Amino acid sequence: MPHTVSIEDTGERYACSSEESLLTAMARMGKRGIPVGCRGGGCGVCKVEVLAGDFETRVMSRDHVSDDDRAHGRLLACRVYPASDLSLKVIGKLHKNVCGSAAGR
Amino acid sequence: MALTGVLRPGHAQVRVLDLNEAVRFYRDVLGLVETGRDAQGRVYFKCWDERDHNSYVIRESDRAGLDFFGFRVLDTATLDKLESDLQAYGLATERIPAGEMLATGERVRFTLPSGHVMELYAEKDKVGNGIPLVNPAPWSKARDNGIAPIRLDHALLYGPNVAQVHKIFTEVLGFYLVERVLTPDGNANAAIWLSCGQKVHDIAFAEYPEPGKLHHCSFLMESWDQVLRAGDIMSMNQVAVDIGPTRHGVTRGCTIYAWDPSGNRFETFFGGHLPYPDYETMTWTFDNFGQGLDYPQRKLHETFLTVVS
Known part of the structure; x- marks a missing residue:
């Protein structure tokens, strides 16, 4: 039975089963609210804050998710599997860029 | 040489x-x-x-x-x-x-x-490699296990101070600059491709604010057909694919970028031109980086610039 995920920033809603990550289900449906990166918990661009709902997680990089983040539901969407309907807001951005430091010279 | x-x-x-x-x-x-x-x-x-x-x-x-x-x-x-x-x-x-x-x-x-x-x-x-050195066969059954690249080819690394890195590789370690992408103002290199032999690159760097980042490790395939086969195997196994199969303008290599299960990007790579140390460096302006990355699509994929581990 799929759960309903709501992206509060964009108002997008999509179905996600408990076997699928929040990010994979979103991308598969062609929606774009959460930035899509490595999908393996390593790059950090899909960081979200879960506002309501139950979920399971898989391992994700501590470079992007601290203990404090974890305690406050700030997680990588590619490693979060819903156990109920769930709402979230997007924290991660594709903001860092090649030549950001060279251009500053 | x-x-x-x-x-x-x-x-x-x-x-x-x-x-x-x-x-x-x-x-x-x-x-x-x-x-x-x-x-x-x-x-x-x-x-x-x-x-x-x-x-x-x-x-x-x-x-x-x-x-x-x-x-x-x-x-x-x-x-x-x-x-x-x-x-x-x-x-x-x-x-x-x-x-x-x-x-x-x-x-x-x-x-x-x-x-x-x-x-x-x-x-x-x-x-x-499991093949005898006397009268060797061209390949063994190991070639059929999974994607099966033939060697670790190169890496692309993201971090600051690419100009200093460039000097170390060329002035101390004997590398030469094969290709580069300029910064938007044209006054520095946003990315450099360095060779220590006659491969189109052995290591590459791109300017990035955070130090020590991995963009990808690249594995060499034997043919474009083998790159396409790699793409099939990635999809069969639900591997997260980033870009490709396509061809780079930079290096002319054929490519798929994808991620391992921990978010480390890797590449299945084939081809590329064969430079010599006396060749002049080829230069890409930043507004043509899209063709450099993905020649057919002429697209500067956002993940290429922003997603690293």
């Missing part, structure tokens, strides 16, 4: 978030050959056609990314010479004893101004 000095990329050590999942991916999907495990829990792999004991080493960690990247040099006299040259240039070096990595001799380690840890070494046990 007689190849001396630094010979080739020899090993990469990469951090993974779940060792067992990573071993299944690298062994069964990418099709590397597992050659050993050590007391630290590291797992050693080589590509099927490589002769040295290992080229790709993974260890479990709570964060993804690259521990270090190592180059094989001609012999121990070359290793000693390059170490003293690095010190004379002003870089601190450290000796890692033989045997710290399985089947690997003494390593000279130093850290680049981009934050990446580099190594040089002269000795790694030759275990062969």
Whole structure:
């Protein structure tokens, strides 16, 4: 039975089963609210804050998710599997860029 | 040209978030050959056609990314010479004893101004590719296991101070600049592709605010057909694909970028032109970076610029 995920920033809603990550289900449906990166918990661009709902997680990089983040539901969407309907807001951005430091010279 | 000095990329050590999942991916999907495990829990792999004991080493960690990247040099006299040259240039070096990595001799380690840890070494046990050296067959059944690249080809690394890194590789380590992408103002290099032989690149760097980041380790395929086959195997195994199959404008290589289960990007790469050290560097302006990255689509994929581990 799929759960309903709501992206509060964009108002997008999509179905996600408990076997699928929040990010994979979103991308598969062609929606774009959460930035899509490595999908393996390593790059950090899909960081979200879960506002309501139950979920399971898989391992994700501590470079992007601290203990404090974890305690406050700030997680990588590619490693979060819903156990109920769930709402979230997007924290991660594709903001860092090649030549950001060279251009500053 | 007689190849001396630094010979080739020899090993990469990469951090993974779940060792067992990573071993299944690298062994069964990418099709590397597992050659050993050590007391630290590291797992050693080589590509099927490589002769040295290992080229790709993974260890479990709570964060993804690259521990270090190592180059094989001609012999121990070359290793000693390059170490003293690095010190004379002003870089601190450290000796890692033989045997710290399985089947690997003494390593000279130093850290680049981009934050990446580099190594040089002269000795790694030759275990062969399973094909005899006398009357060798062109391939063995190992070629059919998974994607099965033939060698670790190069890496692209993201970090600051690319201009300083460029000088170290060209002035100390004997590399030459094959291609580059300029910054938007045209006054510096946003990205550089460096060769130590006649490969189109052995290592590449792009300017990025955070130090020590891995963009990808690249594995060489034998043909464009093998790159397409790699794409099929990625989809069969639900591997997260980034870009491709397509062809780069930079290097002219054919490519797929994808991620391992921990978010470390890798590439299945084929082709590329064959430069010589006397060739003039080829330059891409930043507004043509899209063609440099993905020539058919002429698209500067956002993930290429922003997603690293």
